[in-house]
Amino acid sequence: MWILFIAALCCLYLYTWVRLYPGKFPVYPGVIPLLGNVSILSGGSEIITDPDDCYAVLSSCMHRSGAAKKFAKTFIGNGLLFGPVSVWKEHRKLINPTFNQQVLDGFIETFNSQSRRLVQELQESAGKDSFNQHVCLEKNALETVCLTTAGVDLTDQNEFNKKCLTAFRGVFNALAKRGMNPLLHFECFYNISNTKKEELQHVKITHELTNIVLRRKRESQDKEQNNKSDTKFKPFLDRLLESSDKLSTQDLKDETNSMILTGFESTSGTLSYCLLLLGTHNNIQEKCYQEINEVFGDSDRDVTKDDLPRLKYIEMVLKETMRLCPVVPYTTRVITEDVQLKNAVLRKGHLCFVGLYGAMHHPTWGPDVEQFVPERWLDTSGLNPNAFAAFGHGRRNCVGKVYAMMMMKVSMVHILRAYRVSGEYNRMRIKNMGINKPVDGHQITLYNR
Ligand code: HEM
Numbered sequence: 001m002w003i004l005f006i007a008a009l010c011c012l013y014l015y016t017w018v019r020l021y022p023g024k025f026p027v028y029p030g031v032i033p034l035l036g037n038v039s040i041l042s043g044g045s046e047i048i049t050d051p052d053d054c055y056a057v058l059s060s061c062m063h064r065s066g067a068a069k070k071f072a073k074t075f076i077g078n079g080l081l082f083g084p085v086s087v088w089k090e091h092r093k094l095i096n097p098t099f100n101q102q103v104l105d106g107f108i109e110t111f112n113s114q115s116r117r118l119v120q121e122l123q124e125s126a127g128k129d130s131f132n133q134h135v136c137l138e139k140n141a142l143e144t145v146c147l148t149t150a151g152v153d154l155t156d157q158n159e160f161n162k163k164c165l166t167a168f169r170g171v172f173n174a175l176a177k178r179g180m181n182p183l184l185h186f187e188c189f190y191n192i193s194n195t196k197k198e199e200l201q202h203v204k205i206t207h208e209l210t211n212i213v214l215r216r217k218r219e220s221q222d223k224e225q226n227n228k229s230d231t232k233f234k235p236f237l238d239r240l241l242e243s244s245d246k247l248s249t250q251d252l253k254d255e256t257n258s259m260i261l262t263g264f265e266s267t268s269g270t271l272s273y274c275l276l277l278l279g280t281h282n283n284i285q286e287k288c289y290q291e292i293n294e295v296f297g298d299s300d301r302d303v304t305k306d307d308l309p310r311l312k313y314i315e316m317v318l319k320e321t322m323r324l325c326p327v328v329p330y331t332t333r334v335i336t337e338d339v340q341l342k343n344a345v346l347r348k349g350h351l352c353f354v355g356l357y358g359a360m361h362h363p364t365w366g367p368d369v370e371q372f373v374p375e376r377w378l379d380t381s382g383l384n385p386n387a388f389a390a391f392g393h394g395r396r397n398c399v400g401k402v403y404a405m406m407m408m409k410v411s412m413v414h415i416l417r418a419y420r421v422s423g424e425y426n427r428m429r430i431k432n433m434g435i436n437k438p439v440d441g442h443q444i445t446l447y448n449r
Pocket residue numbers: 058080081082088092145149258259262263264266267270322327328331332356389390391392393395396397398399400401403404
């Protein structure tokens with residue numbers, strides 16, 4: 001009783017100070033005496049999960065959450081992911097053509113050589129106890145994204161790349177800690193916290209990576225100045241550097257940083273889930289292997305762009321993996337105009353959480369929605385097209401979705417051709433840090449074929 005009384009007095013005291021010195025203390029709008037902002041938690045926190053409602057919001061509102069932008073500012077600044085809409089519009093126009101099919105077809109050689117590298121690195125763990133495959137997949141995907149979108153080879157700095165991966169995880173950890181602690185939402189408290197120190201230490205390393213990428217790119221461009229190709233279809237960083245009159249040095253760094261981050265975290269995460277799911281469902285793994293045999297026979301040759309449409313079953317497996325275990329389980333939008341949902345209207349000015357995970361686990365998928373059933377992708381005529389939301393919807397959807405599918409298909413062919421996988425999906429533990437990441441890897445076992 002006494003404790004409650006003292007707590008109430010403290011709240012009243014603080015409230016009086018806040019009122020006496022407005023502007024000196026951080027205050028969320030809607031504060032009420034003694035209870036503060038507790039009323040905010042009493043309702044309105046519903047996440048939209050109906051596929052058509054998700055589509056309605058994503059296709060009409062372009063602003064992501066202000067808090068997410070604020071939190072990620074030091075890390076990725078104004079890059080595509082969290083940049084203000086005015087910047088995003090300009091940059092997205094510039095970046096869209098760099099993911100054109102002709103540019104992507106040019107990456108297939110790198111997807112093959114990187115997959116071979118991955119198979120070699122995994123060999124260390126083959127035939128032994130279960131291990132955390134995510135470490136290898138992340139490092140390989142980081143190098144692949146730098147090699148393709150930036151045209152920069154970082155495979156010679158193995159140790160630094162590993163350090164960067166720890167740093168990326170460290171930043172996500174710090175940002176997730178901040179998100180979970182309402183006090184740290186205020187800059188004044190966050191700036192003096194240990195979490196901020198942690199964030200800065202890690203961000204410094206990730207920015208070092210971006211600086212290396214940009215420096216190496218500039219050096220290689222200087223060397224190749226004379227035989228510069230004037231093709232219309234240029235990879236991401238070439239196009240950005242060419243437009244450097246429109247972009248500041250900081251813009252260049254932010255976009256490079258965003259692209260590296262979004263590119264490697266998502267693809268390595270999906271491949272990690274996919275291997276675990278195949279390791280749990282042997283019959284499905286065997287069907288993938290049969291398909292590989294049908295397309296490649298006994299040959300160990302590279303995957304060509306003409307092979308990709310023939311790898312239908314592997315594509316279904318990847319889509320089903322993304323449906324069941326989306327790496328990005330939700331996204332956010334600020335409602336900039338009233339949006340009519342099926343049974344309600346979302347009013348302008350509110351923040352909306354769009355549950356991509358919810359849409360992909362919605363009853364519209366049928367009674368086996370929680371099962372891993374790649375065959376559901378054989379006939380999609382009865383399926384609501386808005387229900388598959390792994391890459392988002394609307395103009396702010398994933399810019400790298402075709403890249404991702406190509407890269408993951410090539411990797412799966414090389415991995416499954418070399419190894420049989422075993423794992424236990426039901427033991428998987430996930431941590432949400434904005435994106436879903438494995439707590440300590442997913443622990444698979446590999447056997448040489
Ligand atoms: C399995 C792979 C991937 C998944 C599941 C995925 C998923 C997503 C999702 C859900 C969004 C947010 C959409 C929204 O808010 O409406 C997004 C945005 C984005 N993704 Fe991906 N992504 C993947 C691969 C990639 C790759 C390989 C790249 C680049 C190489 C990339 C670059 C981006 C960028 C730059 C954005 C921000 C787009 C914008 O705001 O305009 N993604 N992605």
